[in-house]
Amino acid sequence: MMAQRQLEIAMAAIPAVYAWWSAWRVVRARDDPTLPERLFTRMRRVAGITAAFAVALVLTGNIVLALATIVVVLAANYPVRRVVYRDEWSLFGYLGYTMACGVADMGAAALLFLGPLAALWVAGTIAPPGRARVVAALAAGVVDAVLLLAWYARATRIWLFARRASPLDAAGSRAALLSRLEAVLDRARERLPRRPALYRYGPRGGHEANAMALMSRAEPAIAISDTLLDALDTDETTAIFAHEVAHLEEHAAGDVRAERRNVLLVGAIVAVLPALELSGIVPVHPIFVVATIPFFFPAILTGGRLTPRRRETAADLRAVELTGDAEPLVRALTTLHRVQFLPQSWGADVEHRMTHPSLARRISWIRARSGAAAHAAWDALVFASPVAGTFVVLEHGRAHWFDGVPADTPLELATLRERARGRRSVAYEQLASLALTEEDGLQRSRVEHASPRGRRRRPRGRARRG
Numbered sequence: 054m055m056a057q058r059q060l061e062i063a064m065a066a067i068p069a070v071y072a073w074w075s076a077w078r079v080v081r082a083r084d085d086p087t088l089p090e091r092l093f094t095r096m097r098r099v100a101g102i103t104a105a106f107a108v109a110l111v112l113t114g115n116i117v118l119a120l121a122t123i124v125v126v127l128a129a130n131y132p133v134r135r136v137v138y139r140d141e142w143s144l145f146g147y148l149g150y151t152m153a154c155g156v157a158d159m160g161a162a163a164l165l166f167l168g169p170l171a172a173l174w175v176a177g178t179i180a181p182p183g184r185a186r187v188v189a190a191l192a193a194g195v196v197d198a199v200l201l202l203a204w205y206a207r208a209t210r211i212w213l214f215a216r217r218a219s220p221l222d223a224a225g226s227r228a229a230l231l232s233r234l235e236a237v238l239d240r241a242r243e244r245l246p247r248r249p250a251l252y253r254y255g256p257r258g259g260h261e262a263n264a265m266a267l268m269s270r271a272e273p274a275i276a277i278s279d280t281l282l283d284a285l286d287t288d289e290t291t292a293i294f295a296h297e298v299a300h301l302e303e304h305a306a307g308d309v310r311a312e313r314r315n316v317l318l319v320g321a322i323v324a325v326l327p328a329l330e331l332s333g334i335v336p337v338h339p340i341f342v343v344a345t346i347p348f349f350f351p352a353i354l355t356g357g358r359l360t361p362r363r364r365e366t367a368a369d370l371r372a373v374e375l376t377g378d379a380e381p382l383v384r385a386l387t388t389l390h391r392v393q394f395l396p397q398s399w400g401a402d403v404e405h406r407m408t409h410p411s412l413a414r415r416i417s418w419i420r421a422r423s424g425a426a427a428h429a430a431w432d433a434l435v436f437a438s439p440v441a442g443t444f445v446v447l448e449h450g451r452a453h454w455f456d457g458v459p460a461d462t463p464l465e466l467a468t469l470r471e472r473a474r475g476r477r478s479v480a481y482e483q484l485a486s487l488a489l490t491e492e493d494g495l496q497r498s499r500v501e502h503a504s505p506r507g508r509r510r511r512p513r514g515r516a517r518r519g
C-alpha cells in the first residue's frame with residue numbers, strides 16, 4: 054500500500070511542479086514578443102496535465118488530493134497574472150474568485166458524475182447490506198437528482214453570483230451604452246421570446262476580459278466584464294453584445310420540449326443509478342454510465358452553453374447584421390485578444406480543438422461574408438529578412454516570399470520576382486494568418502500562413518528567431 058500512496062502523491066505533484074516551473078519560464082519571458090503564444094501553449098498544457106491527473110486521482114478515490122492539486126496549480130497562475138495582466142488583488146482574493154467560478158461552472162457536472170458515487174458511499178455508510186442499503190441508495194440518488202435539476206434551473210443566477218455581477222447601470226456613465234444595447238435587443242425582438250437581463254461582472258483588482266450569453270429559457274442574460282467594458286468603446290461593446298444576442302437567438306430557436314425531456318431523463322438516470330448498481334441490475338460502475346450521458350444529451354452538461362466554432366462564426370455574422378457594420382466587431386475582437394494576451398492565430402493543429410476559431414480566421418470570415426472592403430489599396434511593402442537574399446513583399450491582394458535574391462537587386466516587386474531563385478505567393482483570401490516581427494532595430498521577418506482548410510504551410514528558408 055505504501056507504494057500506492059507514493060504513486061498517488063507523485064500524481065498530485067506532477068501537475069503542480071509543471072505549473073510552477075512553466076509559470077516561472079513565462080514570467081522570465083515577460084518582454085518577449087511571443088508572450089501570447091507562450092501563455093497560450095502553457096495554459097493548454099497545464100490544463101491538460103492537471104485534468105488528466107485530477108481525473109486519475111478521483112478514480113482512485115483521492116478527491117481531496119485532486120482538489121488540492123487544482124488549488125496549487127491555480128496558485129501558480131497568480132504570479133503570471135500579476136506580470137501579464139497587472140492584477141492587483143491578493144492571492145486569496147484571486148483563489149476565492151477563481152474557485153467560486155469553478156464551483157459555479159462545474160457544480161452541475163459534479164452532481165452528475167460524482168453524485169452517484171457519493172450516493173453509494175452514503176448508502177454503504179448508513180445502511181447494512183441488502184434491501185435497506187438499496188433503499189438508502191435510492192433515497193440518496195433522488196436527493197442528488199433534485200439538486201442537479203435545481204442547479205440547472207438556477208444556472209444563470211449561480212453564474213452571476215459567483216462572478217459578482219450586478220445589473221448594468223442605467224444611470225451614470227453607462228446610460229449611452231445601454232440605449233445602444235437596447236436598440237440591438239429591439240432588432241432581435243422577434244427571435245427572442247424573452248428579453249435578456251443585462252449585467253456587468255468581474256472581480257475588483259483582477260483582470261477578466263469576456264462577455265457571456267447565459268442561455269436559460271426562464272432567465273436569459275448577457276453579462277459583460279468590467280475589464281472589457283473599460284477596454285472597448287461604445288460601438289465595439291455594442292458589436293460584442295450583438296454577438297452574444299446571436300447566441301441567445303440560436304438557443305431560443307432550439308427545441309424547448311426536447312431540452313426539457315432530456316433534462317428530466319438525465320435526472321431520472323441519476324436518481325435510480327446507485328440503487329440499480331447495488332441491486333446488480335446495472336453491472337458496471339455508475340461513473341461509466343454517467344460518462345456516456347454527454348454523448349446522448351450534449352446540451353445538458355453545458356446548459357446549452359456549448360459553442361462550437363461554426364456557431365461562433367454564425368454569431369459573428371448575425372452581429373454584423375444586427376449592428377449594420379463589420380468594423381466595430383473586428384476592432385472589438387482584436388482588442389479582446391490583445392487584452393487577454395491571446396495569440397491572433399493558434400495554429401491549425403490546435404484550432405480544431407478550440408471552442409472559438411482564431412481571431413485571424415474570424416476577421417477574414419467577417420470581412421469576406423459581410424462584403425466589407427477587406428483591403429485598402431497600397432503600394433508594395435518590401436521587408437528584408439536577416440537571412441541574406443530573403444525578402445517578404447506585401448502588395449495589394451497578395452503576399453510574396455523571395456529566396457536567393459542577388460545582393461545588388463533593387464528592392465522592387467518586379468525585379469525581386471524576376472531575380473529570386475525561389476518564390477512563393479499567396480492571396481490574402483487564402484491566408485488565415487500572417488505575422489511580421491521586428492526586433493532590436495534589426496529587421497527580422499517571419500511569414501507564415503494557413504490555408505482556409507487548415508493546413509499550415511511555412512515558406513522554406515524562414516528567418517530563425519534567436
Ligand SMILES: [Zn+2]
Nearest residue numbers: 296360365368
Ligand atoms: Zn460567442
